Amino acid sequence: MKWIPGKTAKAQAEPAATATDANSAAALQDLAAKLADADPREMARTFFREALSFEKSRQQLQENMTKIAWRVAGGAMLVALASILGSTALVQLKRPSPPVIIKDNTATGDVQVIDVAHSGTVTFGELELRAALRRYVELRERYDWYTIQDDYDTVSLMNSPREQTGYAALYSRKNAPQNVLIDKYRVVAQPGAITFVGSTAQVFFSKKIISLSTQGSSIPTPPRTEYWVATITYEMGDLPAKSDEQVRNPTGFRVTSYSVDxxxxxxxTTDGVAPMPSAATSSQSAPSDVQGGASQ
Incomplete structure (x- = not known):
């Protein structure tokens, strides 16, 4: 008997294909029977339920994607805001120190140096010293008939014994301010810039001389302004023991020498202004034979 492989394989495959076709046909017949027995309304409900479920799933997916997008955008905004704040902080740290400004009054020619202070550059002690220097110059250089005694007592308390001798001699002269200016003039002192050269301070200030009498004229005399520089050496002494002295000089500031130029x-501003009566305005102009002691 002769063996033929090709025919044998074909013969074996034909029954398997026939069985598969039979199964498919049976499945189709079963589905057709179920569709024939099913209620059309129930089928419609099932179809709509499936369609609605599919639509809901798509909407849920879209909402989830939208939430994710907003979260990503919010995170990016937070990162950008943090970057801006960090850059601003670095700029503040690297900001250079502000320069000293010179203020020029074009009307009077007044040039004033304005000290710019910010955190960490000026100590409290220096600010306290500048305030004491300004107050001393203002009290010593101004004049008012009704406050001269109070100013004299305060300046005397802020003077060292040596400086007080010359200051008292100033008010012991015949041409002392209280004897010449009396109640007809007022002198307003305005301290300006303060500079330091070692332990010596220079205080720039202006003096405005105001005439309080019309001198027979209905038009008051215009005020006269002069500019001066006070050179001061100082020390910080013991705090005053008496309560009234603590009010006048709470820091124990003492002037050891004082001169003006x-x-x-x-x-x-002197053009067209009547000169002020000659009065002693500096302790350097007092004669050497005059002893201390105010005679007000």
């Missing part, structure tokens, strides 16, 4: 770098 005209500031010719600034023009004075």
């Amino acid at each position: 005209r500031d010719w770098t600034r023009s004075s």
Whole structure:
């Protein structure tokens, strides 16, 4: 008997294909029977339920994607805001120190140096010292008939014994301010810039002389402004023991020497203004034979 492989394989495959076709046909017949027995309304309900479920799943997916997108955008905004704040902080740390500003009054020619202070550059002690210097110059250089005694007592308390001798001699002269200016003039002192050269301070200030009498005229005399520089050496002494002295000089500031010079770098407003009566305005102008002690 002769063996033929090709025919044998074909013969074996034909029954398997026939069985598969039979199964498919049976499944189709079963499905057709179920569809024939099913209620059309129930089928419609099932179809709509499946369609609604599919639509809901798509909407849920879209909502989830939207939430994720908003979260990503919010995170990006937070990162950008943090970057801006960090850059601003670095700029503040690297900001250079502000320069000293010179204020020029074009009307009077007044040039004033304005000290710019910010955190960490000026100590409390220096600010306290500047305040004491300004107050001393203002009290010593101003004049008012009704406050002269109070100013004299305060300046005397802020003077060292040596400086007080010359200051008292100033008010012991015949041409002392209280004897010449009396109640007809007022002198307003305005301290300006303060500079330090070692332990010596220079205080730039202006003096405005105001005439309080019309001198027979209905038009008051215009005020006269002069510019001066006070050179001061000082020390910080013991705090006053008495309560009234603590009010006048709470820091124990003491002036050991005091001199004034005209500031010719600034023009004075003297044109067309009547001169003020000659009065002693500096302790350097007091005669050497005059002893201390105010005679007000």
